[in-house]
Amino acid sequence: MTTELEIGLYIFMLAGFLGYHVISRVPPLLHTPLMSATNAIAGISLVGSLIVAGADYGPLSTVLGFIAVTCSSTNVVGGFLITDRMLRMFKKKDDQTAQRRRIQIDPKMLLALAVLVISLLVLIYSYGGLSKDAVHFLRDVLATQALKYFYILSAALFILGLKGLSSPKYARKGMFLAEFGMLMAVVGTLFHHEIVTFQWIIIGFVIGAIVGGTMGLRIPMTAVPQRTALSHSLGALAACLVGISEYFRHHGELSKVVMTALGFEVVIGGLTFTGSLMAAAKLQGLLPGHPITYKGQNVFNLSLLAVIAGSLIYLVVVPTAGTLFYLMVGLAFVFGLLLVIPIGAADMPVVIALLNSYGGLADASMGFMLMNKIQIITGSLDGTSGFLLSLLMCRAMNRSAINVLFGAFGKIKKEEGGLAAEAKGNVRSIAPEEVAVLFDSARSVIIVPGYGMAVAQAQHGVSELAKLLMKRGIDVKYAIHPVAGRMPGHMNVLLAEANIPYDQLYPMEQINPYFPEADIALVVGANDVTNPAARNNKNSPLYGMPILEVDRAKSIIVLKRSLRPGFAGVDNELYYDPKCMMLFGDAKESLNRLFAALKS
Ligand code: NAP
Numbered sequence: 252m253t254t255e256l257e258i259g260l261y262i263f264m265l266a267g268f269l270g271y272h273v274i275s276r277v278p279p280l281l282h283t284p285l286m287s288a289t290n291a292i293a294g295i296s297l298v299g300s301l302i303v304a305g306a307d308y309g310p311l312s313t314v315l316g317f318i319a320v321t322c323s324s325t326n327v328v329g330g331f332l333i334t335d336r337m338l339r340m341f342k343k344k345d346d347q348t349a350q351r352r353r354i355q356i357d358p359k360m361l362l363a364l365a366v367l368v369i370s371l372l373v374l375i376y377s378y379g380g381l382s383k384d385a386v387h388f389l390r391d392v393l394a395t396q397a398l399k400y401f402y403i404l405s406a407a408l409f410i411l412g413l414k415g416l417s418s419p420k421y422a423r424k425g426m427f428l429a430e431f432g433m434l435m436a437v438v439g440t441l442f443h444h445e446i447v448t449f450q451w452i453i454i455g456f457v458i459g460a461i462v463g464g465t466m467g468l469r470i471p472m473t474a475v476p477q478r479t480a481l482s483h484s485l486g487a488l489a490a491c492l493v494g495i496s497e498y499f500r501h502h503g504e505l506s507k508v509v510m511t512a513l514g515f516e517v518v519i520g521g522l523t524f525t526g527s528l529m530a531a532a533k534l535q536g537l538l539p540g541h542p543i544t545y546k547g548q549n550v551f552n553l554s555l556l557a558v559i560a561g562s563l564i565y566l567v568v569v570p571t572a573g574t575l576f577y578l579m580v581g582l583a584f585v586f587g588l589l590l591v592i593p594i595g596a597a598d599m600p601v602v603i604a605l606l607n608s609y610g611g612l613a614d615a616s617m618g619f620m621l622m623n624k625i626q627i628i629t630g631s632l633d634g635t636s637g638f639l640l641s642l643l644m645c646r647a648m649n650r651s652a653i654n655v656l657f658g659a660f661g662k663i664k665k666e667e668g669g670l671a672a673e674a675k676g677n678v679r680s681i682a683p684e685e686v687a688v689l690f691d692s693a694r695s696v697i698i699v700p701g702y703g704m705a706v707a708q709a710q711h712g713v714s715e716l717a718k719l720l721m722k723r724g725i726d727v728k729y730a731i732h733p734v735a736g737r738m739p740g741h742m743n744v745l746l747a748e749a750n751i752p753y754d755q756l757y758p759m760e761q762i763n764p765y766f767p768e769a770d771i772a773l774v775v776g777a778n779d780v781t782n783p784a785a786r787n788n789k790n791s792p793l794y795g796m797p798i799l800e801v802d803r804a805k806s807i808i809v810l811k812r813s814l815r816p817g818f819a820g821v822d823n824e825l826y827y828d829p830k831c832m833m834l835f836g837d838a839k840e841s842l843n844r845l846f847a848a849l850k851s
Contacts, residue, residue: 255622256508263615266628269410270635276417279733280753282640282740283475284337285416286607290482291330292409292429293610293633295626296489297323298440299617303493304455305446308500315496317451322485322492324459325466327437330482331430332467333475338426340747341419343754394442401439402625408432409629413636419753436625472748473705476738477534480603483610484527490613491520495580497620503571510570512619514563514579520613521583522590527606529591530599534737540596552589559583600738601644601652608637640739647733649785649796676827678814681834683841686808687848693770695726697762699799700742701735702818703776703811703838712842713775714749719849729755730762730772730799732780763800772804776838778817783824793819807831810838 277285300323304316408428415425441449470478494517498505505513532538562579566572594602615630617623645652690696698717704710717727729751735742743756757765766772774781781801784791801807807830814833816822825831834841 256619259619259622259624259627262624262627263619263631266406266631267635270413270632271639273410273413273417274632274636274639277413278417279643279731279740279758280341280743280756281338281416281419281422282643283738283744284334284422284740285413285636286479286604286640286738287330287334287337287475287482288413288416288426288429289607289611289633289636290479290486291327291334292412292433292629293483293486293607293614294323294327294330295433295436295629296486296493296614296617297327298436298623298626299493299621300455300489301437301440301452302443302445302621303496304451305441305443305448307445307447308496312496312500313451315492317455319489319492319496320452320455321459321462322489324456325463326459326482326486326489327433327463328460329463329467329478331426331433332464333470333478334426335423336467337472337475337744337747338419338423340744340750341422341753342747342750343419343752391444394439395444398439398442401435402623405432405436405439406625406628408435409632413632471708472744473708474535475741475744476600476603477531479738480527480531480534480599480606483603483606484524484531487520487523487527487606487610487613489520490610490617491517491524491580491583493617494520494620498573498576503566503573503576505570507567507570509620510567511563512616514566516613516616516620517576517580518559518563518583519609519616521580522587523606523609523613525584525587526591527587527603527610529588530602530606533591533596534599536596542595543592548589548593552586555582555586555589559586601641604637604641604644604739605652606637608634608641611635611637644734644739647797649793678826679829679832681808681832683834683844683848686832686834686845689771689806689808690720690723690725690849693720693725695728695765695769696720696771696773697728697730697765697769697801697804699730699732699735699772699774699777699781699801700746701732701775701777701780702737702741703778705736705741705745705776707776707838707840709775709810709838709842710745710749710751712839712846713746714751716842716846716849717751719846727755728757728762728765728769730759730766730801731756732759732777732799735777735780759797759799766800766803769804770806772801772807774801774807774809774811775842776811778811778823779819779821781823781825782819782821783828784821788824791821793821801825802828802830805830808834810834810836810841812837 274285297320300316300319303312304320409432412425412429412432415421415428466478494513498513529538533540559579559582562575566576566579591602611630611633613630614633615627618626618630641652698713700713704713720727729746731742733739743753746756747753779793781799782793783798783802785793785796785798788794802825807825807828809826809831811833812835814826826833834845
């Protein structure tokens with residue numbers, strides 16, 4: 252006979268395949284929203300947290316459950332809000348005119364949802380006024396049966412939600428389905444027969460909604476990478492705490508299967524929590540961004556991992572070894588820190604995507620522990636999405652995941668960058684007024700945004716300049732490299748924020764043939780993604796990375812502050828090309844000056 256575990260494993264595997272199929276169809280344009288959407292869906296750990304916070308498992312479990320509810324609801328509310336905020340920005344040229352005539356949000360739908368939630372909560376509270384038999388029927392028979400179907404429907408809605416991300420046209424509708432799926436799963440769980448009090452659930456949810464809501468609505472688009480990392484850390488902490496609570500409640504008297512799942516949950520949850528916190532701090536500049544390395548670091552980390560794995564195996568055999576369990580959790584926290592310390596800030600996006608995938612695995616492990624299928628499905632979807640995105644980023648950078656995780660990239664390249672810098676020639680600088688003269692005779696311009704545009708928050712300046720050029724009959728296109736900036740799809744989100752229609756954004760493969768015809772390639776804060784060394788110089792660390800072929804344009808104007816290298820730490824040969832002119836300064840200021848010069 253098929254056991255629950257086997258069914259769970261089948262579900263995990265099939266959800267992974269389905270996730271791969273659906274997520275690999277999400278265009279690079281929507282990769283950043285994809286990250287925050289899977290992040291929100293991974294907030295399904297809320298389901299397990301609600302039970303722990305609301306059941307009568309003892310004070311420690313209630314406290315841990317309360318923290319877990321707070322963390323998970325921060326993710327759900329914040330994740331869905333920021334995804335929607337991003338998706339609202341993606342418009343085609345036609346949509347922008349049509350939008351003025353259309354109502355933006357559907358308030359009736361939101362109202363219906365609120366009414367649904369409130370009536371269900373009232374129903375729960377009205378249990379007290381009902382007879383014992385009626386309560387038994389509602390809670391233990393009807394609600395338990397209904398919950399299974401709620402979960403099945405929620406899983407289907409999550410998959411449809413991710414499917415919607417395969418086109419900007421359907422993305423918001425898809426996300427609405429996913430939000431509805433989450434609401435059903437959460438409301439359904441409130442009927443769980445073990446939940447006896449709602450006090451801590453409500454307080455946790457309100458705090459989570461306020462924190463998540465503020466983050467989702469207020470965080471600038473340039474800070475999306477660190478928000479995503481922070482959010483992963485909260486989701487992972489929730490999973491870890493639920494695991495600890497379950498272990499404590501049963502005093503370690505657990506079957507081998509449950510102990511294995513619980514062990515994975517706390518270890519992966521613990522290391523993802525501290526690793527993601529570290530990643531967020533590096534991206535926010537709270538910690539030094541350069542890789543911190545020491546002799547024998549990889550050996551030490553691998554030994555620590557071996558100790559954790561050994562403890563887990565021992566605990567499966569002797570689950571009651573409580574001290575070892577808590578020691579293992581502590582070591583997992585330390586391992587998360589040590590794993591991220593040797594990785595430079597600029598590699599954090601790959602790390603975030605990988606940690607996203609780990610967070611999914613922690614959720615799925617929680618699902619196996621509680622034998623909750625919805626958590627197995629969403630954990631598997633989240634795991635697949637994070638893994639796929641990290642592979643895509645590595646491929647676009649022409650690097651392996653091993654090199655990203657253990658290569659201390661920024662450090663190595665600084666030295667190589669020094670060597671490369673020796674191969675210099677003359678650099679021509681240009682004033683905004685001279686650039687304006689060049690634009691006077693241009694017919695086609697390709698704008699190449701990069702990380703510097705994000706730093707300078709110059710996306711609105713770019714948009715204004717492009718509008719002015721288009722008014723003068725100049726053809727303007729945007730060239731988007733898959734790893735320009737610091738997140739997959741980072742440039743698309745920023746340009747969408749500045750109201751640039753997404754049909755003007757051309758991915759690398761499509762735009763490259765246009766460069767030889769372009770009169771001007773205007774590079775705004777991009778560096779590595781334009782470096783011809785990736786094509787010509789076998790000794791360059793960038794060699795083999797596909798680039799935007801800016802050097803083939805008739806003339807090139809680069810907006811950056813200095814000749815300093817970008818993320819890869821290598822000198823850019825492009826700046827010594829006779830066709831290339833440097834407009835030095837902060838990108839936003841340079842664009843303002845250029846705009847003024849063009850106007851006058
Ligand atoms: P980049 O190579 O990092 O270069 C950015 C440039 O922006 C710098 O050279 C800097 O030069 C300039 N800059 C910084 N602040 C500026 C400001 N306020 N105004 C004007 N310029 C400013 O950026 P990129 O060309 O976008 O390439 C992205 C890099 O990140 C690639 O190497 C990629 O592999 C890596 N990466 C990306 C992802 C992803 O998913 N997108 C993931 C991992 C790694 P100055 O200091 O001289 O101004």
